[in-house]
Amino acid sequence: xxxxxxxxxxxxxxxxxxxxxxxxxxxxxxxxxxxxxxxxxxxxxxxxxxxxxxxxxxxxxxxxxxxxxxxxxxxxxxxxxxxxxxxxxxxxxxxxxxxxxxxxxxxxxxxxxxxxxxxxxxxxxxxxxxxxxxxxxxxxxxxxxxxxxxxxxxxxxxxxxxxxxxxxxxxxxxxxxxxxxxxxxxxxxxxxxxxxxxxxxxxxxxxxxxxxxxxxxxxxxxxxx
Numbered sequence: 001x002x003x004x005x006x007x008x009x010x011x012x013x014x015x016x017x018x019x020x021x022x023x024x025x026x027x028x029x030x031x032x033x034x035x036x037x038x039x040x041x042x043x044x045x046x047x048x049x050x051x052x053x054x055x056x057x058x059x060x061x062x063x064x065x066x067x068x069x070x071x072x073x074x075x076x077x078x079x080x081x082x083x084x085x086x087x088x089x090x091x092x093x094x095x096x097x098x099x100x101x102x103x104x105x106x107x108x109x110x111x112x113x114x115x116x117x118x119x120x121x122x123x124x125x126x127x128x129x130x131x132x133x134x135x136x137x138x139x140x141x142x143x144x145x146x147x148x149x150x151x152x153x154x155x156x157x158x159x160x161x162x163x164x165x166x167x168x169x170x171x172x173x174x175x176x177x178x179x180x181x182x183x184x185x186x187x188x189x190x191x192x193x194x195x196x197x198x199x200x201x202x203x204x205x206x207x208x209x210x211x212x213x214x215x216x217x218x219x220x221x222x223x224x225x
Contacts, residue, residue, distance in 0.1 A: 029078040030130070032089075034189055036220025040071040040095040047105075047210035069096035071216050077117065084130055087117040089138070091173070097146070097212045105208065106149045111195060113142035113173040127184045134187075138175040143168055148201040148208065163203045171197025171212075179222055189220035 047053075077089025090113070097107035115138040121131035150163040177191030193216040200209035 029081055030084070030087075031078040031225045032076075032087075032222055033225075034075040034220045034222040035073075036075070036093075036189060036191070036218045037070065037072045038191075038216055038218035038220075040069050040097075040214055040216045042069075042097045043213045043215075047208060049206045049208055051207075071095035071218065075115075075220075077115070079117075079119070079130070084121065085119055087119065089115045089117060091115055095214070095216070097214065105203070106151075107199075107212070108147045108149075109197075109212070109214075110145040111142045111171070111173060111197075112145070113140050115140040115173070115175070119179075128181055132181045134179045134181070136175070136177055136179065138173075138177075140173055142171045142173040142195060142197070144171045144195075144197040144199060144212075146197075146199045146201070146212075148199075148203060150203045150208075165201035165203050167199055167201055169197050169199045171195060177218070181224075185224050187222045187224070189218070189222050191218040191220065192216070193218060 071093060072095075073091060073093025075089050075091040077087055079085075079087035092110070092112050094108070094110050097109050117136055117138040119130075119134045119136040122133040122135070124131045145166065145168050147164060147166045173193070173195045175191055175193050177189055179187040179189045181187040195214045195216075196211070198209070198211045200207055202208075
């Protein structure tokens with residue numbers, strides 16, 4: 001793990017511990033849940049096999065720069081009544097970090113993230129005490145459960161082989177979004193999400209390591225209780 005990622009994780013872990021310390025204040029809170037879908041873009045980075053750097057294939061040309069996939073997830077949390085601008089949540093999602101000709105290795109990622117959240121409360125109206133428009137920020141350390149699959153050989157020649165490996169690594173998850181309330185209990189979310197993790201797997205007897213830097217654009221629906 002490089003020094004910059006380590007520093008970000010220490011910061012994210014610190015604010016998560018701060019959020020846990022606030023749990024006694026949650027007796028009177030505003031619970032919420034969100035469902036979301038969107039698309040994910042993972043920047044292509046170099047990877048190593050048994051410590052040796054691998055140069056990307058020229059076959060994929062510009063497609064080597066990134067890979068795109070759908071993303072979907074759920075978030076459950078609450079805003080504190082005493083500090084209505086402050087909240088915590090837990091988030092689970094899934095996306096493909098690399099697939100097709102863009103890489104010989106397909107990576108399915110399942111981030112599980114505790115988030116510390118802060119929000120603004122704009123355009124307050126009757127029935128919308130916290131505002132109809134709520135811009136928010138969220139950050140936290142994430143457990144990335146990743147499954148890497150390597151396919152080699154050709155099926156028609158009878159030489160096809162499939163290798164798989166699953167690991168769990170700690171990474172960073174940060175969000176910037178806005179919720180627009182259409183009813184006191186319902187809203188629509190627009191969100192940008194950035195995640196960073198450095199996983200490694202054992203495939204075909206070799207250790208594969210890389211860094212996954214992923215941006216996501218998300219559209220979701222949210223309910224407040």
